[in-house]
Amino acid sequence: MTDRETESRVRELLSDTYPPDEMRFDDGFADRVLARTRTDAASRGDLTAALTRHCRRVIPVLLAASLALAAWNLTSSRGNNEQTTENYSLLQGAEAFQ
Amino acid sequence: MQSELTDAELIARSRGGDEQAFRLIVERYQGVVAATVIGMLGKGDDADDVGQETFIRFHRALHDFREESTLKTYLVRIAMNLSLNALKRQKRSALRFISRDQTSMPLPEPVVEAAHDDEHEERVAVVRNAVDALGPRHKPVVLLRMIQKLSTRETADALGIPEGTVLSRLSRAMQELSKALAPYVRSGALSEEP
Numbered sequence: 120m121t122d123r124e125t126e127s128r129v130r131e132l133l134s135d136t137y138p139p140d141e142m143r144f145d146d147g148f149a150d151r152v153l154a155r156t157r158t159d160a161a162s163r164g165d166l167t168a169a170l171t172r173h174c175r176r177v178i179p180v181l182l183a184a185s186l187a188l189a190a191w192n193l194t195s196s197r198g199n200n201e202q203t204t205e206n207y208s209l210l211q212g213a214e215a216f217q
Numbered sequence: 218m219q220s221e222l223t224d225a226e227l228i229a230r231s232r233g234g235d236e237q238a239f240r241l242i243v244e245r246y247q248g249v250v251a252a253t254v255i256g257m258l259g260k261g262d263d264a265d266d267v268g269q270e271t272f273i274r275f276h277r278a279l280h281d282f283r284e285e286s287t288l289k290t291y292l293v294r295i296a297m298n299l300s301l302n303a304l305k306r307q308k309r310s311a312l313r314f315i316s317r318d319q320t321s322m323p324l325p326e327p328v329v330e331a332a333h334d335d336e337h338e339e340r341v342a343v344v345r346n347a348v349d350a351l352g353p354r355h356k357p358v359v360l361l362r363m364i365q366k367l368s369t370r371e372t373a374d375a376l377g378i379p380e381g382t383v384l385s386r387l388s389r390a391m392q393e394l395s396k397a398l399a400p401y402v403r404s405g406a407l408s409e410e411p
Contacts, residue, residue, distance in 0.1 A: 120403070125395050128402040130363060133394075136344040137364045141260065142252040144268055149243040151265075152272045153236060159273055 224288045232279050242288070243272050249289055249365065250296045256360040257300035258307075259345075267303050271296040286374050293367070293375040297357055304353070340401060347397035355390035362387055 222230075222241065230238035250271050254264045274295050275282070282291065348356060361372040362383065373380040395402055 125402055126391055129391060129394050129398060132340070132344050132398055132401055133348070133359070133363050136341045136348075137252075137256060139252070142248075142255045144247060144251045144255075144265055148247050148251075148265070148268065149240050152243050152269050153240055155269055155273055156239070156276045159277070 225284065228279065228282060228284075228288070231276075239276065242275075246289060246292050247272075250292055252365050253293050253296040253360065254300050256364055257297070257356070258303055263303055263307070267296065267299045270299055274299070287371075290367075290371050290374040293361065293371075294377065297361075297375060301353055301357075343401070344398060347394055350397065351390050351393060355386050355393070358383055358386040359390045359394070 222238070224242070224245075227238045227242050227245075231242065247268070250268050251264070254267045254271070258264045258267065271292060275292060282288075286294075348359060351359060357376055358372060361367045361375060362369065367375065369380050369383050373383045376383070378386075
C-alpha cells in the first residue's frame with residue numbers, strides 16, 4: 120500500500136469518526152450566548168460602578184492623609200535638621216571654638 | 218436585518234451595541250466554533266460552555282479586534298485556546314482519581330471482526346482515542362486541516378504558527394495515525410461496509 124493510499128484511508132476514517140452533522144451545538148445556542156453576553160455586560164457594568172463608588176469615597180480620605188503626612192514630615196524635618204547640625208558640631212568639637 | 222452584511226459591517230454594528238448584529242455573527246460562525254470545540258472535547262456540556270465562552274470573549278474584545286486575521290480564524294483561535302485549557306483542567310481532575318501507576322492509558326486494541334454496529338462504534342472509539350493521543354501540538358492541526366478542511370494558511374493563522382510548522386506537524390500526525398490505525402487502514406474497513 121502506497122503512502123498516498125494510506126493517507127487516503129486515514130482521511131476516510133477521520134471523516135467517518137467526525138461527521139459534520141454531529142459537530143454542531145444543540146438548538147438555541149445563539150440565544151444562550153446572547154443571554155450570557157447580557158449578564159456579562161451587566162456584571163462588568165456593576166463592577167465598574169462599584170469601583171467608581173469606592174474610589175469616590177477613598178480618594179478624598181487618601182488625599183487628606185497624604186497632605187497631613189506631608190505637613191507633618193515638613194515640620195518634623197526642620198527640627199531634625201537643627202538637631203543634626205548640633206550633633207555634627209559636637210562631634211567635630213566645634214564647641215571648643217565657641 | 219439582512220444576513221448578507223459583511224463581517225466588518227456586523228462587527229461595526231455590534232460595537233455600536235446592536236445585539237441583532239452580534240446574533241448574526243454567532244449564527245454565522247457557530248458551526249466552525251462547534252466543530253473546533255466538539256472535535257477537541259467531544260460533544261457535551263463542556264463543549265457547549267467553551268463555545269459560549271468563545272463568543273463572550275470575542276464580545277468583550279470587539280473594540281480591540283483589528284481584523285488582521287479573518288473573523289473565522291480569530292474565533293477558531295479563541296475556541297482552540299479555550300479547548301486546550303479545558304483539556305488541561307479535565308486532565309488534572311482525572312489525574313486526581315487515577316493512581317500513579319495507571320496514568321498512561323493504552324489505546325484499546327482494535328478488533329476488526331465484530332458485528333457491524335459494534336464494529337462501527339468500536340472503530341469510532343479507536344479513531345477518537347488515536348486522535349486524542351496525538352497530544353496538544355498535533356491534534357489541533359489534524360482537527361483543523363483534516364477534519365474541518367481549513368487551508369494550511371487558515372490553520373497556521375488560527376494556531377499562530379508558521380505554515381511550514383503546520384505541514385511538518387500534519388505529516389508527523391498522519392504517520393502516527395497510520396501506525397495507530399494500521400488494522401483498519403490495511404483492512405480497508407470503510408470501503409468494505411455495505
